[in-house]
Amino acid sequence: MNNPFLPKPARLVAVREETPNIKTFVLKPEEEFSFAAGQFAALTVPGVGEAFFTPSSSPFVKEEIEFTIMRVGRVTTALFARKEGEVLGLRGPFGKPYPLEKFIEKEVFLVGGGVGLAPLRSLFLALVAEIEKYKKVYLRYGARTPKDLVYKKELKEWAGYKKCDLLLTVDVGDATWKGRVGVVTTILDKIPCDVRNSVSVVCGPPIMMKFVTKRLLEVGFSPKDIYLSMEKNMSCAIGMCGHCRLGRYFICQDGPVLTWEQVKEIEDPFV
Ligand SMILES: Cc1cc2nc3c(=O)[nH]c(=O)nc-3n(C[C@H](O)[C@H](O)[C@H](O)COP(=O)(O)OP(=O)(O)OC[C@H]3O[C@@H](n4cnc5c(N)ncnc54)[C@H](O)[C@@H]3O)c2cc1C
Ligand code: FES
Numbered sequence: 001m002n003n004p005f006l007p008k009p010a011r012l013v014a015v016r017e018e019t020p021n022i023k024t025f026v027l028k029p030e031e032e033f034s035f036a037a038g039q040f041a042a043l044t045v046p047g048v049g050e051a052f053f054t055p056s057s058s059p060f061v062k063e064e065i066e067f068t069i070m071r072v073g074r075v076t077t078a079l080f081a082r083k084e085g086e087v088l089g090l091r092g093p094f095g096k097p098y099p100l101e102k103f104i105e106k107e108v109f110l111v112g113g114g115v116g117l118a119p120l121r122s123l124f125l126a127l128v129a130e131i132e133k134y135k136k137v138y139l140r141y142g143a144r145t146p147k148d149l150v151y152k153k154e155l156k157e158w159a160g161y162k163k164c165d166l167l168l169t170v171d172v173g174d175a176t177w178k179g180r181v182g183v184v185t186t187i188l189d190k191i192p193c194d195v196r197n198s199v200s201v202v203c204g205p206p207i208m209m210k211f212v213t214k215r216l217l218e219v220g221f222s223p224k225d226i227y228l229s230m231e232k233n234m235s236c237a238i239g240m241c242g243h244c245r246l247g248r249y250f251i252c253q254d255g256p257v258l259t260w261e262q263v264k265e266i267e268d269p270f271v
Contacts, residue, residue, distance in 0.1 A: 004238050007044040007089025008033060012082055013064065018150040019143075022115050023080060024056065024068045029090055035059055036097030037126040038119065038229075038257050042237060043067060043075075044089030045082065051075040052094075052234050054256070056118040058125035059097075065090075068118035068150060094237040095256050098123055098201065098227065104133050107193035111212050112141045113184050113204025117150050119229055120203050124158065131163050138193060142169040142184035142208075146177045165192070184208055188215045195220040201257070203229035206270035213260055223261035230255050230269065 010033070014026040025043075035041065037059050044050040057066035071080050082088065108127060112120045120139070127137050139158065143149045149168065159166045169180040169187045180187055184204070200221055202212050209228055216226050230251050235243040237252045244251040247266040249258060263269040 004091070005236075007042065007050070007091045009087050010065070010090040012084055012086050012088055014084060015082075018068060018152075019148045022068060022070045022148075022150055024066050024150075025079065025082075026057075026064055026066050027088065027090065028064050030087075032062075033065060033090055033093075034062055035065070035093035037100070037123045038098035039093035039095050040119075040237075040256055041065075041067075041090055041092030041094065043079065044091065045075055045078040046087070046089065048078040049075050050089065050091065051079075052231075052237065054119035054122065054229070054231075055093075056121045058129060059122060060126065060129055068115060068121070070115040092237070094252055096254070098126075098257060100126065103127070103199055105135060105197075107136045107138065107198040108134055109138045109191065109193055109198055109200040109216075110140065111184060111188070111200060111202045111204070111216075112139070113208040113212075114143055114148065115150065116204030116208070116229065117141055118203075120201065121151060121154075123201060128158075128161055128164065131161075134163070135197070136193065137164045139164070139166045140168075140184065140187050141166070142171070142187065142204075144171045146170050146174055183211075185211050185215050188212065188219075191216075191219050195222075199225045199227065201227040201229075210270045217260070223264055224259050226260040227257050228260060228263065228269075229257055230263070232256075 009030040010027040016024040040054040042050045053067045056068040173181045235241045239253040
């Protein structure tokens with residue numbers, strides 16, 4: 001029987017530095033591993049422990065899987081010390097994917113902050129792979145400084161993709177930065193899509209998610225069309241321990257993406 005607690009081996013084949021404290025880890029699973037955009041997985045550093053991350057790569061690429069990870073504590077610090085060729089553990093996938101069937105024929109408005117662009121990259125790549133199904137894809141992304149922007153090279157390429165519209169901002173600019181300056185909500189001053197036929201997907205720090213949601217509601221997005229990544233602390237990831245409880249939801253089972261319609265009655269769902 002498949003034991004959901006048993007990690008499968010996955011070899012680290014490449015590590016890309018995105019920012020001073022964010023890296024993308026490319027893993028080659030030694031057993032079959034597939035996921036849909038929005039689902040998450042547990043990465044195990046042998047001898048240290050495991051932590052949960054959402055793949056940042058395209059779900060259509062099966063041989064390799066990428067995770068973009070910010071160094072914050074014990075597991076991520078150990079992960080940052082791992083070298084290409086070493087074997088890690090991979091458990092999952094867990095949670096529900098983005099409901100792409102509900103995005104068909106619509107404009108999809110993605111809003112990311114910091115390392116929150118990681119799951120949105122997976123979603124963006126899934127959308128552009130079948131762009132004929134969607135009306136248009138917008139990406140609004142902000143980081144603290146130009147150095148903190150992830151996927152710098154790709155962002156330039158994505159801006160030229162068919163039916164895609166990108167806008168970036170940084171909280172604080174520098175001599176190299178010619179773009180917008182201000183927190184993410186400042187680039188939501190104009191939302192060019194038809195909100196009656198659009199969905200929005202938001203991922204970033206809790207405070208950013210709170211103010212972006214407020215802005216999306218102000219311009220007329222329906223609560224059921226605002227999808228929020230609720231990255232609560234998890235333990236079992238299979239609905240048994242209750243660690244990830246948010247109101248009546250278990251984020252590992254019902255999420256990690258919930259709509260504003262689902263969480264709006266919960267007192268400060270972004271904590
Ligand atoms: C569904 C889901 C998807 C996620 N996807 C991603 C992703 O794609 N990329 C990503 O980077 N993260 C992601 N996360 C967050 C990620 O799981 C956590 O950052 C990770 O668990 C941290 O593990 P850790 O052992 O390194 O940190 P821990 O040691 O568990 O620390 C966790 C927190 O405690 C704080 N902390 C740790 N040590 C100290 C200390 N000495 N003093 C003060 N504070 C301290 C850290 O700042 C951090 O905020 C996701 C989380 C979930 C639930
Ligand atoms: S992490 Fe155990 S119930 Fe969700």
